[in-house]
Amino acid sequence: MSYFATESRQYSHPEDTSSVDTDWWRGAVIYQIYPRSFQDHNNDGVGDLVGITSRLEYVADLGVDAIWLSPVFTSPMKDFGYDVSNYRDIDPTFGSLEDFDRLLEKAHSLGLKVVIDQVISHSSDRHPWFAESRLSRTNEKADWYVWADPKPDGSPPNNWLSIFGGSAWHWDGRRMQYYLHNFLTSQPDLNFHNPAVQDALVGEMRFWLERGVDGFRLDTVNFYFHAQSLESNPPVKPEDFNASTAPAVNPYNLQEHLYDKSQPENIAFLKRLRALLDEYPGTTTVGEIGDAQHQLEVMAQYTSGDDMLHMCYTFDYLGGEYTARHFTEALRATQEKAPDGWICLAFSNHDVVRHVSRWAPHGFEDRLTRQAALLLATMRGSVCLFQGEELGLTEAEIAYDDLVDPYGIEFWPEFKGRDGCRTPMVWHAHVRNGGFSSANRTWLPVPAQHLAYAVDQQDNVANSVLSFYRSVLKFRKDHPALIKGDLTLIEGTPDNVLAFTRTLDGETLVCAFNMSAESAEFDLGGGTVTEAGAPGSDAQRDGARLSFGPFGAYIGIGN
Known part of the structure; x- marks a missing residue:
């Protein structure tokens, strides 16, 4: 195609x-x-x-x-x-x-x-809502954003920080108040309490x-x-x-x-x-x-x-x-x-x-x-x-x-x-x-x-x-079990192996992953497992024993 x-x-x-x-x-x-x-x-x-x-x-x-x-x-x-x-x-x-x-x-x-x-x-500080809000403390949208008075020494109202660096408060000379911005100063926070x-x-x-x-x-x-x-x-x-x-x-x-x-x-x-x-x-x-x-x-x-x-x-x-x-x-x-x-x-x-x-x-x-x-x-x-x-x-x-x-x-x-x-x-x-x-x-x-x-x-x-x-x-x-099925972790795996089952309506898939650049082995334990034909399922199986290469995976169907 x-x-x-x-x-x-x-x-x-x-x-x-x-x-x-x-x-x-x-x-x-x-x-x-x-x-x-x-x-x-x-x-x-x-x-x-x-x-x-x-x-x-x-x-x-x-x-x-x-x-x-x-x-x-x-x-x-x-x-x-x-x-x-x-x-x-x-x-x-x-x-x-x-x-x-x-x-x-x-x-x-x-x-x-x-x-x-x-x-x-x-919102953006270019949004009409903010343009109106910053005009005065008494207009219709005055409290549509988060405004606060400075501390007596002129500093921000508290220690909150912006994810993008610096204080989460920015001074606005028109209202003589700070407004809250968790991100850029041009992204004022809306006041959801209103x-x-x-x-x-x-x-x-x-x-x-x-x-x-x-x-x-x-x-x-x-x-x-x-x-x-x-x-x-x-x-x-x-x-x-x-x-x-x-x-x-x-x-x-x-x-x-x-x-x-x-x-x-x-x-x-x-x-x-x-x-x-x-x-x-x-x-x-x-x-x-x-x-x-x-x-x-x-x-x-x-x-x-x-x-x-x-x-x-x-x-x-x-x-x-x-x-x-x-x-x-x-x-x-x-x-x-x-x-x-x-x-x-x-x-x-x-x-x-x-x-x-x-x-x-x-x-x-x-x-x-x-x-x-x-x-x-x-x-x-x-x-x-x-x-x-x-x-x-x-x-x-x-x-x-x-x-x-x-x-x-x-x-x-x-x-x-x-x-x-x-x-x-x-x-x-x-x-x-x-x-x-x-x-x-x-x-x-x-x-x-x-x-x-x-x-x-x-x-x-x-x-x-x-x-x-x-x-x-x-x-x-x-495999609907992978979409909406339950997940159960398999305990007792080696440190570098993640393993779990996915189960729905009688179907059980056994999923195991060697999440390292080193080889690994893992014993599936009791029960029988057949190959599921999953792409990337490349671990070698000898009975219940799995042998993984680096970043190897195994997907099997439990019976």
Whole structure:
């Protein structure tokens, strides 16, 4: 199949709400598209909606169930779309509402759901709401954002920090007050304690549900509320230090964030969001939780029961180690702390170093890439794949002069930011800019080392990483136990082996992974196991004894 046509066809919308599978999201595989870097149609060096639409056959052929679009709303792009100035329109960089409608229609015709990023914990400082709020302390929207008086000495009201560096408070000379920003100073935090703000944001989300989207990825979902007491955060205890949600060089990690996020008031608002989604059968939510010390407890609160979010993802696997011990502990903790919750699993996304570069020892990149794909597809939860992950892309080295990410510019060179995982998708190895764009300069450079991984170099190649991903996703769909089945850890494994079973309706799959560059052996114990035919299942079996090579895997069917 070819994915390189420049013209896209038009399709009619196939939805019949009377036959909607409202549970499609549970165990679904979602493909994240970073719009600036997927496909540039108008050749200005930045990806756009028409470009994405032209590549949807490729995405559908991977075997995924849905796409997640990072923000495409109107924005000054200080944080590349995560600073919204109009929640009801498309930024001209990406196209128009009509382009979005055509994308939605084509995705649905291909059997793909469409989940869009919803960034409501903060807006851009260019949003009309903030422009009005900062005019005075008495206007209609005066308390739509989080404002506070300075301390008597003029300093900020407390010690809260911005993830992007420095104080989370910025002085505004018009109101003679500070406003809260958990990220850039140009991203003021909305005041969720004001019911009018909640009403307005629910209305903005309803606009897109009426347009036909299938759900929302909720950015920084635990940041919606702050403690109205404005109490300072305590220092984190040394034994609780965790750099999973911010780089180790960031002083943000030195606080225990008890008062600036993850507040109890958020529960009622999330129930309100779920009630909104329930008005549109078959729609879903996936929340991003960033809370290094309390992420599993928060996930449990936010996804338990049938009146909260459908699923959440944490930074257990986006920021943790690739070791059997870490994964075993994370899986056990998830089962203990969030037994009724539902996790969305991801190893890479637009905010972290690509997992091949983050985890693979030199010389073992290909083996880890394949094992990680099989592991991700066999763990319990829904799955998010980040564009290019299916090609085995590594983190790109970006020269300082080419950096655009304000996070990386702030903490360079110890932390190089997020540009290295956001470089353009590579479609053709021998075409200008990898087939992403014919512009003289793209918004981020196309890494020369990525060209060997281009789609046209892997498509229809039997042993390529791309073909492997397709096979893994097909294997997952062929075994319902991997989609909605229970997971039970197998105890007594060697230190470098992770093993578990997945069980549903009489089917049991035995999954074992040697998560190291050394050989390993493992005894399956009693019971009989037959081969499952899983791609990448390459361990040798002698009776109940498994012998793994470096980053080897075994998938069997238990009897």
